[in-house]
Amino acid sequence: MIDIAVVDDDRMLLDGLRAWLSGQHRLRLIATASTVDELLAPPAHTPTPAPAPARTAAVVLLDLVLGDGSRPEANVRRVRAAGSRVLVISTIADPAMVVAAVAAGADGYLTKDHALDTLVEAVETVAAGGTAHSPELAFAWVRDTTASRPHLAPRELQVLRDYASGLTLKATARRAGISVYTAKYYLDRVKQKYRDAGRPAFTKIDLARRLDEDDRSR
Structure with a gap:
């Protein structure tokens, strides 16, 4: 219970x-x-x-x-x-x-x-x-157009959200219905987009912090 x-x-x-x-x-x-x-x-x-x-x-x-x-x-x-x-x-x-x-x-x-x-x-x-x-949650993430957040594709958002919430890479991949290799590929793309925006994110903690920064910039 x-x-x-x-x-x-x-x-x-x-x-x-x-x-x-x-x-x-x-x-x-x-x-x-x-x-x-x-x-x-x-x-x-x-x-x-x-x-x-x-x-x-x-x-x-x-x-x-x-x-x-x-x-x-x-x-x-x-x-x-x-x-x-x-x-x-x-x-x-x-x-x-x-x-x-x-x-x-x-x-x-x-x-x-x-x-x-x-x-x-x-x-x-x-x-x-x-x-x-x-x-409703998927709709909200797709419609998120905050200027300080790099533009992420829906699947990138899904993988980022799950991984940054505390799931392992394997669990993130399983929830998204993709391979671990593909999930890592999406996360690498997300990290690159943050680097391109001048906001490096190398670890899971970094990604969670970037999400928090995006929230604070609203």
Whole structure:
């Protein structure tokens, strides 16, 4: 069973998820919050004996746009820093905001009109260390035309996104349905394009940093 938390200021959605997940044997809802501040707030002090430490959710379902005006990419970074992986969910499919969230470390994106079974599969993929792909995420990456980002073909973007998210080269190739040699070829092309843009990226950490820089330049 995978422990999850949900950050969303739509109370009806939270109540609906809570009711639906109560009958699930694959996911366990351990926390809900309307903001990341609320989710990450330390537990209130109580007299001894001290309470057991709160569990950290393996995956946090994070709404793309919250009512407190916080930036999606900042929310993603804070949740990741707290030890959880992030699946962004939203009714808003703004390509720039979606790409910024993924570049900041989100492990996938789904719009809220997907079936709940699709949500479960996405959470399981993210919890296992993968990236939850969706048509909306692919659309956002293809439409990303930020001037500071080198122009990358859709397959280059896919390989870059998976590899920079933490997958091995072999896992990246398997997810893309290509050989390891081909995946390496795509990554070499991506690195060359960054070098041509005057922003060298030689390692996986470099690539993740370049994505973060592209996010900060928006």
